Ligand SMILES: CC(=O)[C@@H](O)[C@H](O)COP(=O)(O)O
């Protein structure tokens with residue numbers, strides 16, 4: 001089965017937050033994404049709400065419910081108590097646990113499963129009691145012992161952190177090397193009975209080699225690159241609409 005696409009709405013929300021206006025609307029763009037074939041929507045609510053706001057979560061939950069047909073809501077973040085309250089309230093189909101410090105600009109590493117064993121064990125147990133699928137953010141590091149801990153604490157899936165892979169857009173040889181470490185990590189995870197998601201800086205260019213190396217990839221969540229393409233490929237028609245609004249005949 002091909003990998004499912006979950007569209008991350010954080011970048012849209014960040015653009016909206018430049019002004020005290022409701023556009024671009026995360027729900028309108030989320031609806032367009034689902035209508036166009038995305039399998040789900042992802043948000044990463046950070047404590048300072050600089051991207052998606054806590055008040056965005058209820059309308060996005062409703063939108064995913066409306067879409068039906070197996071559409072999924074994925075909420076990502078560091079599992080502090082406020083995050084856990086959001087998850088309890090909005091009941092996403094999947095929770096992705098990320099080891100982010102609030103001061104980080106964006107996610108830039110996976111969990112240290114040895115160090116975070118107790119924290120994650122407790123949190124995953126609480127999320128499983130709510131009946132939610134749990135994915136844990138993991139570096140592309142084929143460390144069987146670490147991935148065994150992820151399995152033992154009860155995670156259902158890992159999400160491969162693909163930032164370093166995405167950063168190799170101008171260095172194909174290094175990209176291939178990193179892709180192989182991601183592939184080996186996925187092979188171990190599958191062997192241990194974990195599912196595998198992937199995300200961070202994925203693009204139309206770097207996705208095909210990733211899905212070829214990890215053919216059982218369950219889901220990719222993509223925000224930044226997808227939003228950039230939406231702007232680029234939607235710009236011409238939008239400029240025509242504004243020219244017409246100026247009274248021009250284009
Ligand atoms: C876990 C992960 O890689 C994403 O959640 C990423 O952090 C996207 O969020 P931002 O685009 O808000 O950085």
Ligand SMILES: NCC(=O)COP(=O)(O)O
Pocket residue numbers: 008011042076159198199200201202221222223224225226
């Ligand atoms: N989990 C990764 C994600 O949701 C999107 O990351 P990015 O495409 O914005 O880098």
